[in-house]
Amino acid sequence: EKTKVSFFSKITRAVAGKSKVDDDVLDNLEEVLVSSDVGVDTTLKIIERIEARVARDKYVGTDELNSILRDEITFMLTENQSTDVEDFTVAGDKKPYVIMVVGVNGVGKTTTIGKLAYQFKQNGMSVYLGAADTFRAAAVEQLDIWGQRVGVPVVKQKMGSDPASVAFDAVSSAKAHNADVVIIDTAGRLHNKVNLMNELTKIKNVMGKIVPDAPHEVLLILDGSTGQNAFEQAKQFTAATEVTGLVITKLDGTAKGGVVLGISDQFKIPVRYIGLGEQMEDLQVFRRKEFVDSLFGE
Amino acid sequence: MFENLSDRLERSFKILKGQGKITEINVAETLKDVRRALLDADVNYKTAKEFTEKVKEKALGQDVLNAVKPEQMMVKIVHDELAILMGGTASDINIKGNPAVILMSGLQGSGKTTFSGKLANMLKSKRGKSPLLVAGDVYRPAAIEQLKVLGEQIGVPVYSEEDNKNPVKIAKNAIQYARQYGRDLVIIDTAGRLAIDQQMMDEIESIKNAINPQEILFVVDAMTGQDAVNTAKEFNDRLNFNGVVLTKLDGDTRGGAALSIRSVVDKPIKFVGTGEKLDAIDVFHPERMADRILGMGDVVTLVEKA
Ligand SMILES: Nc1nc2c(ncn2[C@@H]2O[C@H](COP(=O)(O)OP(=O)(O)OP(=O)(O)O)[C@@H](O)[C@H]2O)c(=O)[nH]1
Ligand SMILES: Nc1nc2c(ncn2[C@@H]2O[C@H](COP(=O)(O)OP(=O)(O)OP(=O)(O)O)[C@@H](O)[C@H]2O)c(=O)[nH]1
Ligand SMILES: [Mg+2]
Ligand SMILES: [Mg+2]
Numbered sequence: 001e002k003t004k005v006s007f008f009s010k011i012t013r014a015v016a017g018k019s020k021v022d023d024d025v026l027d028n029l030e031e032v033l034v035s036s037d038v039g040v041d042t043t044l045k046i047i048e049r050i051e052a053r054v055a056r057d058k059y060v061g062t063d064e065l066n067s068i069l070r071d072e073i074t075f076m077l078t079e080n081q082s083t084d085v086e087d088f089t090v091a092g093d094k095k096p097y098v099i100m101v102v103g104v105n106g107v108g109k110t111t112t113i114g115k116l117a118y119q120f121k122q123n124g125m126s127v128y129l130g131a132a133d134t135f136r137a138a139a140v141e142q143l144d145i146w147g148q149r150v151g152v153p154v155v156k157q158k159m160g161s162d163p164a165s166v167a168f169d170a171v172s173s174a175k176a177h178n179a180d181v182v183i184i185d186t187a188g189r190l191h192n193k194v195n196l197m198n199e200l201t202k203i204k205n206v207m208g209k210i211v212p213d214a215p216h217e218v219l220l221i222l223d224g225s226t227g228q229n230a231f232e233q234a235k236q237f238t239a240a241t242e243v244t245g246l247v248i249t250k251l252d253g254t255a256k257g258g259v260v261l262g263i264s265d266q267f268k269i270p271v272r273y274i275g276l277g278e279q280m281e282d283l284q285v286f287r288r289k290e291f292v293d294s295l296f297g298e
Numbered sequence: 299m300f301e302n303l304s305d306r307l308e309r310s311f312k313i314l315k316g317q318g319k320i321t322e323i324n325v326a327e328t329l330k331d332v333r334r335a336l337l338d339a340d341v342n343y344k345t346a347k348e349f350t351e352k353v354k355e356k357a358l359g360q361d362v363l364n365a366v367k368p369e370q371m372m373v374k375i376v377h378d379e380l381a382i383l384m385g386g387t388a389s390d391i392n393i394k395g396n397p398a399v400i401l402m403s404g405l406q407g408s409g410k411t412t413f414s415g416k417l418a419n420m421l422k423s424k425r426g427k428s429p430l431l432v433a434g435d436v437y438r439p440a441a442i443e444q445l446k447v448l449g450e451q452i453g454v455p456v457y458s459e460e461d462n463k464n465p466v467k468i469a470k471n472a473i474q475y476a477r478q479y480g481r482d483l484v485i486i487d488t489a490g491r492l493a494i495d496q497q498m499m500d501e502i503e504s505i506k507n508a509i510n511p512q513e514i515l516f517v518v519d520a521m522t523g524q525d526a527v528n529t530a531k532e533f534n535d536r537l538n539f540n541g542v543v544l545t546k547l548d549g550d551t552r553g554g555a556a557l558s559i560r561s562v563v564d565k566p567i568k569f570v571g572t573g574e575k576l577d578a579i580d581v582f583h584p585e586r587m588a589d590r591i592l593g594m595g596d597v598v599t600l601v602e603k604a
Binding site: 142 | 407525554
């Protein structure tokens with residue numbers, strides 16, 4: 001697991017020289033959590049639960065803190081998450097299975113699509129990609145290169161063309177070729193730009209004309225080093241496209257993935273995948289237990 | 299997500315009004331509000347703590363009774379302190395030298411390539427420079443193509459070597475090329491890299507050492523969270539960069555990373571990016587940034603009205 005500085009080592013430092021969970025320890029814990037981008041609300045929630053436990057059990061040693069924390073964090077993730085997806089698979093009864101990828105600028109949408117295509121293909125599925133970012137310089141070429149790398153077709157039009165029309169073409173092609181999965185790339189957009197968010201809704205709606213219920217999945221990509229703005233991103237993109245799953249990228253950085261906790265606590269959207277690098281293989285299915293283990297450095 | 303800080307400050311100062319002076323005890327709640335606002339804005343935990351301490355010192359003993367609007371006095375203290383911290387000495391970009399060389403650095407997706415285009419455009423049209431953009435990212439798919447498209451949009455030539463995977467050599471060759479063809483400004487785009495990626499950090503240090511640029515800019519996404527300080531510190535330790543560029547400020551992020559970075563590496567924020575188009579560049583305004591971090595519109599006019 002590549003998630004770098006673990007919670008555990010930081011908590012160990014936070015409680016050094018203490019035997020009992022007291023205000024000092026809780027202050028240090030607050031620092032650890034906030035410094036990991038968990039967010040003030042979720043941090044306070046965790047601390048309150050621990051305080052309640054301390055009040056109930058009278059004496060809580062610092063050695064127990066880890067297991068209590070682990071329980072609380074697992075609970076927080078479980079509370080809002082349906083079952084984990086097992087592998088890079090999709091519902092077999094929907095063909096083609098349509099995935100739309102959205103997010104703010106530069107978070108890793110296009111790269112994640114390349115990685116996903118690779119994994120699906122590894123699992124024996126046929127994949128189509130749709131280059132519906134017709135705005136950003138060389139966005140189509142970038143997806144095209146990923147398509148070549150992985151060996152899957154990319155449906156594209158020229159720069160500046162209507163992204164909804166590209167999405168329509170891509171889903172049509174995928175259907176005509178009886179593909180298993182089609183993944184639609186979209187241009188990065190900040191969630192406070194109303195016109196661009198409306199455009200996204202339009203891209204989403206057009207796909208349903210070819211495959212009923214499409215898109216079956218809308219993945220919101222969040223950069224793992226993003227701070228509290230991630231919450232607003234989750235909120236606004238959900239409003240525009242009914243996001244069904246999250247991908248947290250760049251967790252190979254120093255980011256400790258605290259944003260996963262905060263988001264899981266505040267939204268009912270499951271984390272599907274995590275990005276751990278720039279290569280084709282650097283994408284993993286998000287598994288709660290493994291993630292919690294990695295936070296605690298195991 | 300949270301109510302306006304100035305409203306909260308105003309509310310907590312209702313209590314102060316009756317008490318004459320700001321004291322350690324009566325200011326505690328207010329400072330907590332300030333600290334919370336800073337954390338919500340992604341100001342680093344330690345930076346926020348130090349900052350509220352500083353504000354406390356400034357505020358203690360201030361005469362509340364004689365102030366027309368004491369709550370706004372507190373807002374002013376907080377705001378001014380922020381602006382001072384982020385401002386300081388003039389921070390123009392150094393484009394002396396022929397050619398002057400500017401090197402971009404930063405994490406993946408922070409906006410380096412786009413900003414290279416914006417800067418070339420600005421220095422060309424406002425300072426009469428003849429820039430050369432250099433494609434020093436040999437890794438990202440279509441990175442060279444991206445820079446070429448931007449160059450075309452602003453009428454600036456792009457130097458690239460399709461088959462060369464060595465950015466140090468590309469950078470050196472590009473400067474040679476600039477001399478030969480009379481380009482007096484060289485802007486080198488580089489691949490995004492993580493601060494913990496030793497190999498990639500070695501690479502950019504080698505580029506620096508090989509070409510000795512006038513100006514190294516660290517490009518950072520304004521939405522970055524608590525880790526901004528570590529990243530900035532590690533890039534600065536390696537490169538001793540000259541300034542910071544804060545991108546994607548057209549979003550609704552508070553941008554507290556600006557304050558954290560400034561207080562940790564003490565390098566000026568020189569420019570901000572405010573959109574995807576190539577004219578969406580501005581110089582950094584500490585006052586506006588202070589307002590933004592506190593989430594309170596235009597405080598300056600608010601205080602002036604008081
Ligand atoms: N270290 C690391 N880098 C990543 C990861 N995912 C993506 N990147 C890098 O982040 C940068 C941006 O990725 P893109 O896939 O172009 O992001 P995007 O969201 O499509 O960007 P726009 O289309 O411009 O909005 C590239 O340099 C990627 O190589 C990851 O998990 N880890
Ligand atoms: N809204 C907005 N988007 C921006 C701004 N600056 C850059 N972007 C967008 O952010 C995304 C990433 O920008 P790039 O310039 O490709 O970033 P980079 O640092 O070169 O990325 P890598 O080379 O992959 O590390 C693109 O979609 C840009 O259009 C800005 O100020 N505002
Ligand atoms: Mg993209
Ligand atoms: Mg780039």
